[in-house]
Amino acid sequence: MTLARVHVLVGVDDEARLAGVDAVLSALRAAVAELGLSGEVQVVETGPLGISGRGVVIAVQPDGVYYAGVTPADAREIAAEHLLKGRPVARLRLPAAAPVARPGELLARQTRVVLANCGVIDPERIEEYIALGGYEALGRAVTELRPEDVIEVVKRSGLRGRGGAGFPTGIKWAAVRNAPPGERYVVCNADEGEPGTFKDRLILEGDPHKLLEGMALAGYAVGAHLGILYIRGEYALSIARVRKAIADAEAVGILGERVFDTDFSFRVEVRPGAGAYVCGEETALLESLEGKRGWPRIRPPYPVTAGLWGKPTVVNNVETLANVPDIVRRGPDWYRTLGTPTCPGTKVYTILGSVRYPGLVEVEMGTPLRVLVYELGGGLLPGRALKGVLIGGAAGAFLPPGELDARLDFDSLGERGAALGSGAVLVMDERTCVVDTLGSVLRFFHHESCGQCVPCRSGTDVLVRLMVRLQGGGASRSVLEQMVAIVDAMRAASLCPLGQSVALPVRTALAGFAEEFASHLDGGSCPQCQATVRALPKK
């Protein structure tokens, strides 16, 4: 970073845009210039600062002062009072109870690997990424390491795929490396569509070069020369930032022909999606990349043997690839000091719902759910009581308060019959009806079922009909039994994880909140459910 006495970091993402960050930035820059501070104060547009629902957020460093809900007039006041006179504007500071008001403590409780640069560097300046050790791993890999060595490092790190399934990344890469000679590809899955999840968007917006470096390392390791980034079409800012990052990296010889003046060449292309949740499933994504409707393929063969255009293909999630540069740069032994023995490293979560400080956090694998809800999330909103947590998005598990000590990693949650999934944590208070929430989950799956296989196409349809009866108050216990029978059949017979995963929310909701379901049977009335049924579009 350029040397300046004070850096003012302004988080720019879609949420800040909607809160008017552009006007705040111009007011701030104008005020800094007018006050003659241009030489010592640098205003840096950066990615998301990890604080949601509080409008425009800016941080003044090295003071560690965070301001929220900043308007253009506030920006002028901050410049005149804080930047010029050194007196922080108390009125706008985040409350002392907010973890972000004490960044040292916040970072002590979080372990930031993937998000280390988010909110710290200007994501549109490659120099800032490089200044913090960026592209060092790629440079060393292509000049000093053999591809096999890179795979060995990733294998030894124990890195597992962060898309939800937790498959060991090194083993996937080795399979592609060892495929018969010929073309092969690296595909990054940035089709983030799991409800409640926006971690990949924040990585793409906040530190796009880290992802590109991870993709290039994957390309070098498996012998690919083309990486394709499939981003959901709605993520306009992500698409723009990644495109700029690719152009900047090519301009300095880090991507494209002859990476770091070696014989290794690696191009990255961006492909926007067109709106389909199922395209987050890797084989549906490959179909979509080939210009077709996103129907999952029958497996085997798996993408590592027959992926894009039938060639061996690595498909990795954004968060997975963003872990790779640090693993190569700092070594697998360092990585294994984080997390648990079977799930090393960190995980990024989006904490949402009835908590005081919703937002994005990164903690070590194995961190108890309680820490996320009560420490990083700040606990329930004042006066509210915890009803339960939906973890993992729509394809996730409903956990009652008794499960708060669950450790969050692939294996611990698997043992409890839950799944880590995308890392979405929805905290529900006593006002939320679990039956109604499950109804919303089932309508989501009904809408997003691709229609290819009968168990899912028909199963989601029947589930929604049963749900309408249950929510309308006219159902008997047999409705619940039918729901279980259907989701079990879907789990056994659906073609892809979309249909298979519906059993998870249904079974965990019924098991953890049985009384609430029982109260809806035989004419039991629930105002929230009835309001939903009334509001449902008539079709």
Added chain:
Amino acid sequence: MTKEAVLARYPPAPEVLLALLHELQGMNPGQYLLPEDLELAARHLGLPLSRVRDAVTFYSMFSLRPRGRHVVRLCASPHCHVAGAWSALDELRRVLGVEVGETTADGLFTLELTSCLGACGVAPVMMIDDEVVGNLTPAKVAAAVARYREGR
């Protein structure tokens, strides 16, 4: 730019289909794909028309029916639902006077439901065209619609 000029920028390879359709749809005032757009794409890429239709009807961002000048898309996924999306929907129906999937008589707005927009930090959320409007309350919904009615 004419549609022919747009086509010329795409190599005749099937994998560019979605990107091409996005661009063609964006050129039409009603934010939808005309029958001749599908034919143009099929001919340029050497694909059967059925294959193009197959893709168009699959993805939610494409429409074969004309839409209003502004498309209002309310997120109906669980996180927005829990945060009160249905009261926002009631207000949208009231101020627009249409049901989901319909277009207002003056051709200004089409009301749609969508799956998660990835802006859950400000749930409940809707998008009007490319603008994300979050933390929706009935008052905020009415104000946003009014702003677009008056030409922003």
